[in-house]
Amino acid sequence: MIEVLGVKKRYRKKQVLEDVSFTAQKGEITCLIGLNGTGKSTILKGIMGLTPFDRGTVLVDGEPLDLNRVAFVPDHSTFPIHFTIEQCEAFMRDFYPKFDSKLFARLVDEFKLFLEDKLNELSKGTLAKVNLALGIAQDPDYLLLDEPFSGIDVFSKEQIVELFSSDLMENRGVLITTHEIDDIEYLVDKAVILNRGRIVREFDVEDVRFIHGKSIVDVMREEYGA
Amino acid sequence: MNLLKLVGWEVERVTKPYLILISLLVVTQFAWLGYFLWSETAFYEEMRRTGTPDYVLTFSNYIGGTPFILSIGFAVTAMLMYSFWIWYRDFQGRGTFMMRLLMIPQQRMFVFTAKLFTMMLMVLGLFSIQWIVLKIEYIAFTNWFNSQMMPISGSFERAISFDGALAIMFPASLFNFFVHQIVIVLVILFIFTFVLIERSLWQHTIWASVFAGLKLVGILAVPIIGYFFIEKRLIYDETLLFIGGVLVSMFFMTVWMIRHYLTKKLNV
Numbered sequence: 001m002i003e004v005l006g007v008k009k010r011y012r013k014k015q016v017l018e019d020v021s022f023t024a025q026k027g028e029i030t031c032l033i034g035l036n037g038t039g040k041s042t043i044l045k046g047i048m049g050l051t052p053f054d055r056g057t058v059l060v061d062g063e064p065l066d067l068n069r070v071a072f073v074p075d076h077s078t079f080p081i082h083f084t085i086e087q088c089e090a091f092m093r094d095f096y097p098k099f100d101s102k103l104f105a106r107l108v109d110e111f112k113l114f115l116e117d118k119l120n121e122l123s124k125g126t127l128a129k130v131n132l133a134l135g136i137a138q139d140p141d142y143l144l145l146d147e148p149f150s151g152i153d154v155f156s157k158e159q160i161v162e163l164f165s166s167d168l169m170e171n172r173g174v175l176i177t178t179h180e181i182d183d184i185e186y187l188v189d190k191a192v193i194l195n196r197g198r199i200v201r202e203f204d205v206e207d208v209r210f211i212h213g214k215s216i217v218d219v220m221r222e223e224y225g226a
Numbered sequence: 227m228n229l230l231k232l233v234g235w236e237v238e239r240v241t242k243p244y245l246i247l248i249s250l251l252v253v254t255q256f257a258w259l260g261y262f263l264w265s266e267t268a269f270y271e272e273m274r275r276t277g278t279p280d281y282v283l284t285f286s287n288y289i290g291g292t293p294f295i296l297s298i299g300f301a302v303t304a305m306l307m308y309s310f311w312i313w314y315r316d317f318q319g320r321g322t323f324m325m326r327l328l329m330i331p332q333q334r335m336f337v338f339t340a341k342l343f344t345m346m347l348m349v350l351g352l353f354s355i356q357w358i359v360l361k362i363e364y365i366a367f368t369n370w371f372n373s374q375m376m377p378i379s380g381s382f383e384r385a386i387s388f389d390g391a392l393a394i395m396f397p398a399s400l401f402n403f404f405v406h407q408i409v410i411v412l413v414i415l416f417i418f419t420f421v422l423i424e425r426s427l428w429q430h431t432i433w434a435s436v437f438a439g440l441k442l443v444g445i446l447a448v449p450i451i452g453y454f455f456i457e458k459r460l461i462y463d464e465t466l467l468f469i470g471g472v473l474v475s476m477f478f479m480t481v482w483m484i485r486h487y488l489t490k491k492l493n494v
Contacts, residue, residue, distance in 0.1 A: 011429050050325055050494045051429065067331035078326035081319070094231050095330045 001025050002047065002070070002142055002175060007056030009042055009197075016042050017053070018197045026061075026141060026173040029164065029187055031205075033178075033220060034194035040177035041074075043194075044144045047175075048072045060142065068098055073135035075147040077127055081120040085113055085130055096138055103168075104137035111159060125156030132160060142173040149180040157183055181216045191216050193223050228332045232340035237347060240308070244348060248355055251301050258293035259363050263370045270376050282377045285367055285385035289360075289392065298391050301352055308348070309417040312341050317425060317494070325494045334489045338418065345414050346407075353395050360386070360396075408473055415480040416442055422484055426491035445479060 002024040009017040016039045024030035032040045045051040047058050049065060050072075058065055079088045085108070092099045108115065111129040119127065128148055135143055149157050157180070163169065164187045178184065185205070193201040200223045208214050266283060273281075288294065316324040327337050364382045371378045386392045397403050423438035431437065449472040460468060 012431065045494070048329060050328060052490060052493070067329055072329060074325065078323060078329075080323055091235075091326075094235075095228060095332075097331060 001061060002173060003057075003059040003062075004043065004047065005057045005059070007043070007046060007053040007058070009039065009046060009051070009053050016197050017046075020056070020194070020197070020199055022192045022199055022202055024142070024173050024175040025190070027171050028189040029169075029174040029176060029184070030190045030192065031176050031178065031181070031184065031188045031216070032192050032194060033181060033216065035224070038194040039197045040194060041146050044072060044074075044146050044175065044177060047144060069141040070144065071135045071138040071140035071142070072144045073131045073146065073148065075128070075131075075150045077119050077131060079119060082118060084116055084118050086115040088119070088130070088134060089115070092134055092137065098139045100137050100139050103139065104133055107133035107136060107168075110163075123153075124150075125152035128152050129156060129159065132163070136163075136168055140172065142175065143169075145174065145176040145178075147177055147179070149178055149183060161187070181220075185216055188216065191219070193220060195223060228330070229336045229339060232336055233343045233347075236312070236340050236344040240312075240344060240348065243308075244351070247301060247304050248352070251297050251352075251356070252359055254293055254297040254300075255359060255363065258291055258297075259288065259366060261293075262288050262291060263367070267370075267374055267376065270374070282379045283371060284378065284380035285364055285382060286380065286388055288363070288367060289385060289389050295391070298356075301356075302391070305345070305349060305352065306413075306417070309345055309414050310421060312345065313418065313421040313425070322494050324492075328492070328494060335485055338484055338488055342411070342414060342418070346411065349410055357396060360392075408477070412473065412476055412480070415477065415484070416446075419480045419483050419487075422487040422492060426487045426493055429493045445476065449476075 003021075004023070005021050007017055007020045008015070020039070020043065022030075032043060034040050042051060046053045047065070048067075048070065060066060060070060077083075077088075079091065083091075089101065089104055092104075093101055107113075107129075111126075111133060113126065113130060113133070117126075119130070122130065128150075132145070132148060135145070148160055152160075161183055164174070164184065176184070176188075181188075188205045191201075191203055191205050192199055201219060203219065205216060208216075208219060266287075313324075316322065316327060328334060330336075361382070364385075368378060383398070386396050387398060394406055397406055420435075420438045420442055423441060424434045427434035427437060453468065453472075456468070457465075
């Protein structure tokens with residue numbers, strides 16, 4: 001379980017996160033939802049220690065963060081843009097001890113990627129698939145995904161959504177931020193709604209759906225008064 | 227081992243620009259040498275025709291020439307700039323490579339160590355190549371003027387020791403060489419510290435670089451001011467000890483700061 005406990009973050013004069021606490025369970029998909037600028041990406045980067053929180057704690061199964069067990073997939077590439085997919089894989093193989101080349105090859109095959117393609121020649125959808133493949137091939141216990149559907153076409157989206165319900169995601173905890181909630185509504189186990197840096201609601205999606213007959217967007221509407 | 231792989235990775239990334247820099251340095255110096263030999267010979271011939279030439283050439287005349295000084299200055303400036311760039315290039319663009327480096331399951335200090343090793347390899351590489359080039363230039367210099375029967379004086383070592391930049395690069399003793407290397411490491415560490423403080427604070431304040439600069443100036447100012455107060459009370463050995471102590475403390479202080487900012491504060 002990833003535990004985010006009482007985290008705070010300020011960017012210059014703006015308090016981006018104010019006492020945020022929530023958990024993301026292993027084997028479940030937890031979705032962080034909120035309008036633009038509510039601090040969703042900041043939380044993911046903070047968990048990874050890329051933008052350290054000003055206050056608060058992050059625990060992974062009761063221990064401090066272990067980068068062998070948690071992988072972060074941002075909505076952009078983290079490699080120099082002139083790199084080919086093959087070079088990215090070589091880097092991951094060299095520096096990430098748990099990186100599984102066979103798993104990566106399988107994902108490359110499923111996503112119909114070409115290893116010799118350079119990152120700066122790829123469409124946003126293909127780049128998202130490359131990022132995801134590199135993330136999953138790290139074989140992490142927890143996968144943090146930042147806007148994996150942002151600006152990508154419907155077919156790429158379908159492929160990525162299919163992946164969430166495949167055996168590749170079994171026993172992994174997924175913490176995802178997205179605006180395209182409709183696409184993964186039925187895959188998400190738990191939703192956490194953020195507004196102005198605070199958690200305004202944390203709920204079990206199935207409960208809300210079956211007991212109250214509401215979708216995630218309905219709950220969001222209630223919270224945002226839209 | 228990840229550290230060695232990271233060093234290899236950093237070295238690979240800098241190889242092309244480094245080779246260009248070294249080529250520029252060598253080409254500039256040899257072009258200047260060619261021009262120097264030609265012009266000095268012509269000048270000497272002219273003097274010989276008009277009367278008795280009464281001046282003697284030394285190797286210092288060549289290494290004191292503007293193109294030679296500029297070539298060294300350019301290489302040193304490029305190295306200093308690269309000490310900043312070796313970090314900043316990893317923060318460039320939205321797809322920051324620094325993010326990938328910091329997510330490697332290893333100690334973050336490996337990233338710093340790899341960059342420091344790379345810089346030192348570049349510095350020592352430059353020194354070695356410059357040494358070889360200087361030796362070749364000296365051989366060309368002496369052979370050419372001897373063949374022209376023009377008078378030359380002074381040894382290679384003497385010429386080097388009289389040149390400011392070259393005396394730092396190639397001091398007369400091994401002890402001095404180590405001291406100079408420590409000072410070079412310190413300069414690089416100060417630059418690294420500046421970058422890491424700035425990159426840690428940029429999300430908090432627009433004055434991040436000013437703050438980083440002030441912090442480092444403060445660290446430098448304390449021993450310098452202290453030295454002026456106690457200067458007259460120290461004998462030579464004590465002064466040496468004081469300077470040594472300051473260098474060692476600065477080394478540990480900058481490494482501590484780098485560790486602190488890199489592992490706890492850096493914002494990507």
